[in-house]
Amino acid sequence: MTEHRMTAAIDTSLVTTAAAAFSVLCASTAFAGVLADSRWVFPAVLTVLTVAAIGVLGRKLRWPLTATAFAQLAGVLVVLTAQFTEQAVLGLLPGPAAIGELGGLLSAAGELIRTGVPPVAAEPALQTLVCLGLGVVSVIIDVIVVGLRSPAVSGLLLLCVFAIPASLSETMLPWWTFVAGGLGFAVLLASGGQHRRWRSHEDREQLTRALFGPTTASVAGVAGVIALLTGVVFTGVGTEGRLPGAMPEQLGGGTDGIGLQPFTSLRGQLNRDREVELFRVRGLREPTYLRALTLRKFNPERGWELEGLTQGVEANGELPLPEGTDIGEGSAERVEVQPVGYRDPWLPVFGVPRFLSGMGVNWRYDPAAGIVFTQTNQESRAYIQQLIVPDPSPDQLRGADGPLRMAPEYLDATGIPPQVTDLARRLTANAPTAFDKAVAINRYFTDPRNGFRYDLRTAPAGGGDALSEFLFRGKRGFCEQYASSMAALLRAVGVPSRVAVGFTAGYRDGDERVITTEDAHAWVEAYFPGWGWQTFDPTPLSDGRTALPQYLDSELRPEQQPVPAPGQELPSTPPTTDPAPGDERPEDGSDVAPADPRETEQSSPWPVVLGVLVLGLALLAVPGVVREVRRRQRLRAVAAGSAGAAWREVLDEFRDRGARPAATDTARQVATRLLEHHGLDESGAKAMRALVTAVEREWYAPPGGQPDGSLPETLHEVLNSLRRGAPLDLRSRLFPRSVLQQLRPATT
Incomplete structure (x- = not known):
């Protein structure tokens, strides 16, 4: 006979809640296939765990299912506000300004999805969108799994989490994300598969066998295979890194533009967690910028955009001089460019290109924009460029x-x-x-x-x-x-003028120049009759x-x-x-630069760890901070002669100790009850009576009287007596009852 001991029993709702959160986090790994760095991971984990924690709290307090779900959604909003806005109330709570910030971030995320080519940098806008989506999914799965006890149904929702990044990615998502998703779903099924036989508290060993036994392993294996097959299908019908309908079939098109925000990928290059080699160049005599594309339209709301790209001419072979350029003077060079980690519809070129070869078919050159492009996003091959580097004098x-x-x-x-x-x-x-x-x-x-x-x-x-x-x-x-x-x-x-986007010349490695993601750059080109477009760079590198x-x-x-x-x-x-x-x-005015920061930068987990600690401490400190803000406001009012502010501060001190004064009692009745229950010493009781007299005088006496100059000392004596007789414990200081009981803002 099995003996169930209370010390070994576990609340089964906690198990299913944890399994629901675990399954969502496992499914979220699919976003690793479309986001270039891991900055989204911590905000996503925090969002999902917040939903789980509020669910546990709601069931502990026996809230209705709908009330718990609404509280979880509110928790998601608070987490998003705290992480991604700068105008939150008390740095945490969503106000109108913070809601407006979140709306702007979500709009920007939509634009990044519409125009970006995965993998893209995990900008705050995309982090906000991912966290919002995962938060909502977590709430729905928590309701389905824990509230409605139907874990199998949640598999459809988890599949949708996979489907979104799978349809956006050009290539297969990382295999381990499918394994993680299958494992999460298997644990979810195991946590709820026996709910009809489990009690509210179940034996620890039985739960362990159910969650991690052979049945779960079998389900995890089958789910992993299914997830892999599903990922292949969705990737096969994907849209090459964009949502359907977001990008015209061809990059060129008269004056219609191409719908691409080039700085999207540029930001991604600048904000990568690690340096990635993109090109190796042979034959370049002097450092020269490598231009990928130019932007001619200034949009006051969205910045600089590419507009008016024409079909141009075939890029393989001899190329015409750029439009408006008659003077072809400069240094003639021949360079060989070997793309390493670069995949984009733009083929970067140096200076004024006169001849290109080797990069493959379907590449076009627009002389007016100075851009080499393709109508399909294809892998770049090694190519040869003959060019002129203009060297006009001032x-x-x-x-x-x-x-x-x-x-x-x-x-x-x-x-x-x-x-x-x-x-x-x-x-x-x-x-x-x-x-x-x-x-x-x-x-x-x-x-x-x-x-x-x-x-x-x-x-x-x-x-x-x-x-x-x-x-x-x-x-x-x-x-x-x-x-x-x-x-x-x-x-x-x-x-x-126009804005050019591309790369600086990188660093020398033997007889080659190496260009990496650290060299992503933007500069300016200004037009001069005859000479054409000339380079200017205002960035103070x-x-x-x-x-x-x-x-x-x-x-x-x-x-x-x-x-x-x-x-x-x-x-x-x-x-x-x-x-x-x-x-x-340097004092001599030379261009000798300090040590390359790329040689000294190292990634460290400590920012994430510190971020978790700071956010946790901030969450714990909010009630105490609110209480302290109220106290300081009232003390300033008391110093100005407000007996009412002193009275409200005294009442909150008693509320923090468990007292609940009736709203219908007079100040004298409240003071009598408080003195009886909390046993203030003689000096405290005397000060309390003096405070009541001052309050009654302020409330009922004709206006125009002189403020009581001893009021601050009276309040100080009441509070000191109360703290001597009934000191607050740590929990009451961190979570003051006066703040938790009152929803209205503090008044003075």
């Missing part, structure tokens, strides 16, 4: 004159805010030529005295509002902000990766001062006398 560019033989859209300044236009005019007030204007604007960003900082962690989308925020207040960002801003400033003063052309480097080097318009100040923070950390240059 005087030649100053003297460049003639018709602007390029599309008028490159001059379109629609949507540029008036204050940005005003800044551009003041910066170029003393610049007589288009080249001088470009140099002046470029210098404004790179001169450390003007306060701009290169920062990978501050990179919102380059829309109109973001443009003003960056130029006039933030002044922190990476190349996206700098290139977007300079191109807009150039157009504001009539200089044709300090790691030696900048590859400025000689005409720009010679102009920026001598100048060390800001360039305000006559009689006006630049709209910047007060100049600093020393460069910001990371922007230092």
Whole structure:
């Protein structure tokens, strides 16, 4: 006969709740196939565990099933607010501003899904969407498995979790995600398969045998096979990394654009957890930027976009000069490019390409945009490029004159805010030529005295509002902000401009140059009659990766001062006398860069661990923080003579100790009961009576009386007496009853 001991019994609802959360987390591993880094993992785990914890609490307190589900959904909202918004109430609770932030993030996530090519970086917008989806799925599965006791039904929902990333991925999802999903579903079935025979508390050994016995292993194996087959099917009918209908069949199409936000993948390159090699280049004599594509349309809401890409010409063979370029002078070079970890519909090229070969079929070249592209996302082969690296002198560019033989859209300044236009005019007030204007604007960003900082962690989308925020207040960002801003400033003063996206020249390895994800970059190209599009780079990099052309480097080097318009100040923070950390240059003015940060950066688990600890402590501290905020508000009011604020503080102190004063009692009746139950000493009782008198005088006496100057001392004596006679334990200090019982905000 089996003896059931209470010490060995386990609440079976806890088991099924844990199994439900475990199955969702196992299914969520499928997102590893479409997200390039693991930043989404911790927020997702926290969201799912929050749903499980609230479910346990609701069943412990015997809440109705619907009430528990609504509480879980509210918990998901709180977790999203705390993790992804900056305007949460008390840093945790969702208010109107925080809800608006979440809405903006979800909209941005939709755009990233529509335009991005997986795997994409796990940006906060995508993290928000993933956590929201997993949170809702967790609530539904918790209701099905624990509330309705139908675990098998939840398999359909878990399959949907797999179907979404499987349909978005171009290739098979990682095999281990299917194994994890099968294991999670098997444990879920085992946790509820015997619910009709299990009691509310069951023997620990019996539960262990049911959950991890041979039956579960068999189910896990079958589920894993089914999951693998399902993954193959969904991948086969996928949409090549995009939702159906999100992308035209062809990349080119007149002036319709292509619906791609190029900075989506660029951010992914910049924010990767590890460095990935992309290209190896032979034959490049001097460091030169490797251009993947150019953007000509400025959208005030969405930033810079590709527009007007034509069908161009066949890329294999001799190529025409870019539109509006008559002068083919420069250094002629032949380079061999070997793609390593690169897969994209854009084939990067150096300088002005004149001949291409070896990359395969179906590649086109648009001379106006300077872009080599394909209509299908195919693996890039090694290719050979013959090119010209233009080397005009500053005087030649100053003297460049003639018709602007390029599309008028490159001059379109629609949507540029008036204050940005005003800044551009003041910066170029003393610049007589288009080249001088470009140099002046470029210098404004790179001169450390003007306060701009290169920062990978501050990179919102380059829309109109973001443009003003960056130029006039933030002044922190990476190349996206700098290139977007300079191109807009150039157009504001009539200089044709576009944003180029690609890579810096990487680092030398023997007779090759190695280009990695660390070299992803954006810069500006300005048009000069005859010479065509010339490179400018406003990003103040300090790691030696900048590859400025000689005409720009010679102009920026001598100048060390800001360039305000006559009689006006630049709209910047007060100049600093020393460069910001990371922007230092050697005293001799050379380009010797500090050690490459890529050699010293190491990933560490400690940020995640610390994040978990900080968030846990923050959650625990919320009730106590609210209580302390109320106390401080009231003490300030008491110092100003408010007896009512002192009375409310005393009542909350008693509530924290378990007292529940009746709302219908007078202050004198309440004080009498409190004195009887909590036994204040003689000085405390005397102070309590004096406080009641002051309260009654404030409530009932004619207005206009003088405030009681001894009120703070009276309150202090009451509280000290209460704390001496009935000190609060740790639980009451962390979770004060006065906060938990009252839903209304504190008043003073």
